[in-house]
Each structure stands twice: as C-alpha cells, then as structure tokens.
Amino acid sequence: MAFTVIGNYVSPYVRKVLVCMELKGLSYEIDPIAPFIGDEAFERMSPLRRIPVLIEDGRVFNDSTVICQYLEDIHPHPALYPADAADRARARWLEEYADTALADALIWRLFYQKAIRRYVFGEATDEAVVQETLERHIPRALDYLEAQLPADGFLFGSLSIADIAIACMFRTAAFVRFAIDATRWPRSAAFVERVLALEPFRKLAQLEDAMLRQPLAEQRSALAAAGAPLTTHTFGTAVPRHGLPRM
Template sequence: MPSHFTIIGNYISPYVRKVLVCMELKGQAYEIDPITPFVGDDRFSALSPLRRIPVLIEGDMVLNDSSVICQYLEDRFPTPSLYPADIAQRAKARWLEEYCDTHLANVLVWKLFYQKAVLRHIFHEDADDAMVEHARSVEIPAALDYLESQLPEEGFVFGDLSIADISIASYFRTASFVRYVIDAARWPRMAALVARTQALPVFQRLAHWEDTMLRLPVTEQRAALQAAGAPLTSWTMGTHAPRKGLARME
C-alpha cells in the first residue's frame, strides 16, 4: 500500500524545500499545508512544540526537524541514495547539511530574508538595517569563503547529488527572494554549484509553486496555490493572526 505523507510547511522555507526535494527524488507523493510557522494554530503547536516547520505526518507518526525527516526518508526509501556511500563522505555531507541548517540559516534566513521579507510583510515592522548590512558585508562572505573551500572545481560536492548540494542550494534559493546573488567572480565554485543544483527538474518544479505565492500576502497564498493545482491538504492549521513566539523554520 502506498505511503500517505502530509507536510506542514511553506514552500518558501529552505527547510521545507530540502524535505520536498528529497521526497520528490525518491518518488514519494505528498499533500502539503503550506503555512508559515508564524500563523500556525494550537493544533500546529501540538504537533510542533517548538513551532517550527517542516512537520511530516505519516499515519500516526509525526516527525519534526528537516534533517530528521530527510534521514528517515533515506532509511525508508534508500533508492536513489542522497547520502554518500563512503562513511567519511557521508559524515561530511551531514556536517554540510548541519552547517546550512544552523549557520547559513542564521545569516541568510534570519538576518536577511526574515528582516527584509517576513518582518515587513507579516509583522509590518521595519528591518534592522545594521543587521542586514553586517550579514551582507561580513557574515555571508565569510560563510561563502568556507563553503568555496569545501567544493570541487566542478560537479556536485561528492560526485553524485547529495543532501549537501540540496541543502546549500535550498538556502540560496530563499536568499534570492530578497535579491541576494552569489558573486560568481569571487566564489565561482559556489555560484556554479547553486546554479547547477537549482537547475535540476525537481528544484524547478518546486520553484513553480514558490513563484506562485512569493509576492502575495500570507492570507492569499493558499488560494493561489490551489488555483495553480498544488497538492494541498483539504484543511489548514493556518490562522490570520501571526505570532512570533518560538516560531522559526527548521
């Protein structure tokens, strides 16, 4: 009997994108409640006690945290493998995934995308311009310097596509929504890797849903996705009253 997966989480989230890429590459269908964590109701809090996305539901099982979910999908559906077979490379791929989920998330999502997009469009607050400028001029370049040093001259990080490539490309896709572009002259390997990964059909399919909702108010996003044929749940845990609380994406 085919598995029935439900994902709670917004297409624009890099954490959600990482999970959806893994699911699609492994041929697993899903329904999605595309809420941001900031508008999740009390049912969402019960499923995600830290009020973070994504959440994966399969029958009575609920999983939180994108890395936990991706590892579960890898164990459950081992083909195609998205983690290197060599144990040292597999460990390094997990480290790069963790680096993305923590440090890149901090500088690209919370100090850039959150400031420039979420605060303005969801909470109607001004960005911390000093924080944004420091992220752009100091923290993001330092992260790019490190990642550039970890990449081969061409191809994916470990030869075949892996969770490392998916993670890196997912974060820079979200950063692009606030017009951040990697300087290809300064970081040619990073620019090439991100472009190569984001050009894959799986990323392009998700980009269609992302672009459908990107410039719309949160209250209009679900209807636009439904009209465009996205695989939505028949219900939603979203509300119209955003709250900060513990909410963030993971």
Template sequence: MSEPLTIIGNYISPYVRKVLVCLELKGIPYRIDPIAPFVGDAEFSRLSPLRRIPVLRDGDLVLNDSTVICEYLQDRFPQPSLYPADPVKRAQARWLEEYADSYLGDVIVWRMFFQKGVRRFLFNEGTDEDVVRRARDEELPVALDYLEARLPVAGWLFGDISIADISIAALFRNAVFVKYHVDAQRWPRTAAFLARAWALPPFLALAAYEERTLRTPLPEQRAVLAEMGAPLTDTTCGNAAPRYGVMRLG
C-alpha cells in the same frame, strides 16, 4: 504506502524546500499544508511544540526538524540514496547539511530574509538595516569563502547528489528572495554550483510555487497555490493570527 505523506510548512522556507526536494528526487508522493509557522493554530502547536516547520506526518507518526525528516525518508525509502555510502563521506555530508542549516540559516534566513521580508510584510515592523548589512557584507562572505574551497568545479560534492548539495542550495534560494546574488567572479565555484542545483527539476518545479507565494498576501496563498495545482491537503493548520513564537530554524 496507502496514503501520501503530509508536509506542513511554507514553500518559501529553506527547510521545507530541503525536505520537498528529497521527496521529489525519491519520487515519494506527498501533500502539503503550506503554512508559515507564524500563523499555526492550536493543532499546529500540538504537532510542532517548538512551532517550527517542516512537520512530517506519516500515518500516526509525526516528525519535526528537516534533518530528522530527511534521515527518516532515507531509511524508509533507501533508493535513490541521498547520503554517501562511505562512512567518512556520509559524515562530511551531514556536517555540511548542519553548516547550511545552522550558519547559513542564521545569516540568510534570520538576518536577511526575515528582516527584509517577514518583519515588514507580516508583522509591519521596520527592518534593522545594520543587521542586514552586517549579514550581507561580513557574515555571508565568511560562509562563501568556506564553501568556495570545498565545492566541486563540476557535479556534486560526493559524486551523486546528496543531502549536503540539497541543503546548501535550499538555503541560498532565500538569499535570492532578498536580491542577493553570489558574485561569480569572487566565488565562481559556488555560483556555478548553485546554478546547477537550481536547474534540477525539483528545484525548478518548487521555484514556481515559491515565486507565486512571495507575490501573494498570506491569506490568499492557499487559494493561489490550489489554482496552480499544488498537492495541497484538504485541511490546514494555518488559521491563527500572525504571532511570534518558538520558531527559529527547521
């Protein structure tokens, strides 16, 4: 591979996080343009017609959607494998990835993180506290009950760490950003599973960038990340004023 892969997408996105953890676990070099989709310029719209992140560029190839990107990485760089070899377990892993991306994404990202973070700090809009309360007290416990019955007491879902483990852990990081912590007494397996996942070197390394990003105004984030040594691209697609668009899920 002559040039590192390029990822477009912000460190605090769980879908970007999922892709970056896969890259890190596979030891694949990459560069990142850490933009939020809300500030993507015309070039970003050309590369991502739905204005979603992440975007992967591999030479002339452009891919959208975190699931598509992770499957491409697995096909192109098979080892170490992040998908179970057994077809039944592989299908189960893909389902849990989809469950995380769709249901957890809707509840954690859009009903909690977006409401309490993005709407307030990027668009100067009020938080719909009823939406947040329903997500926290009613909708997220449904997911936690479901996962508690399936997550292992120790280790990972299918032996070695897989896309299912990565996806679940990536989504729950955004719950922490809005001060939600899984109740270890009510959901002990889930709480222990998340602690194990977040202790892995890729999650720990990304957490440093995430935490600085959260504490830094959007126009200053790129400079701060450069000072931290993040593997940034030479140019950015994040030059437009914040605006809503077709951006849900990744």
C-alpha cells in the same frame, strides 16, 4: 495519501524535504503554512513551532534533518547520503552547516529582516543588521563554502543531502534579491546554479513563484490555482505571532 507535509514552500527547510521526496518519487499533500501562523493543534505537533512537520499514518516527525534521514531509511533509492562512512559524515556536517551557519546569515539575518518583518509583521527592516550581514556574516560563510565545493558536479559525485541543503538556503535568499558574487566566489555561484537547475528544484520553483509576495491569507488560493497538492485542512490561523520558529 501516505505523507502530509506541513510547511511553507518558501522555507529552505521545507524545500529540502520536498526535494528529497520528489527525487524519491514519494507523493504527498502539503499544508503550506508559515510557522508564524500555526494554530494550537500545530503547536502540539511541533512544540518549537517549527516547520517542516511530516505526518505519515498518524505518526509525526519534526525537523528537516530528521525527516530526510527517515525518508532515506524507508526509501533508500535513490540514495541521498554517500555510501562511504567518512563521506556520509562530511555530508551530514555540510547539511548542518547549511542549516545553521548559512541559515543564520541568509535566512534569519537577511530574509527575515527584508521579508518576514516587513510583510508578515508590518515592522521596519533593521538596516544595520542587513548591512552587517552583507559585509560580514555572508562573506564569512561563502569563504568557507568556496573551499569545500567542487569545480563541477556535486560534492560526492552524485547528488547528496549536502548539495540539496546548501542550495535550498540560497534559493530562499534569492527572494530578497541576494545573489552570490561570481567574481569573488566562482565555485559557490556555479555550484548553486547547477543544483537549482535540477528538475525537483525547478518544479518547486513554479509553486514558490506562484505564492511569492502574496499576503499570507491569499497564498493558499494562489497555490491551489497553480496546482499544488494541498491538504483539505489547514493548521494556519489568520493572525501571525512572534516566537522562535525555524523556517
């Protein structure tokens, strides 16, 4: 197996890499750990304790954007970056917007509060943060997206890294029952639905659903039962710890 991916299926950044690999027909094994439980060996590979990590023939690659660009460079078909230079730059910007602004609102302010704090660390959700996020941060991000997204199809005609990155964030947010208000942001709602209906997303969704709401200690066995291509070794530990990981 040429590729090993370290990172949890629930992570939007891991999902982005896996969708790219599925589209390019690349086989891989996965160690589906959350960044909060990576051991010392994991930290040596990922000094920021972030996922995903890609290992290929002993070489280590960090950060989902770097990894996806690398996969595009070595396996250019099907192309996931537009051929036109201006379109390619815009696609990279929208990927960055998803990975930062959307992630800040949907993942770190919403999903982290409602899922990670409660089920990983046993802490109470900060409801004030959640309310501010729903009233301010998410609407601001969706207002911007609504002006960028097409009425039908994908952003640049064929599927691109920008489409994938945006949809990945909303898939994770859906785990805490967030859905786009289609009456207020109809383009965004329809766009996300179109992208998530693609076969790679649906394939990964089966594995995501198999592990969802399972305790960290039981997620690996649940994924094995669901047929996930697991590594024989894990970099996970039993006790989660706080840090500054990117999911």
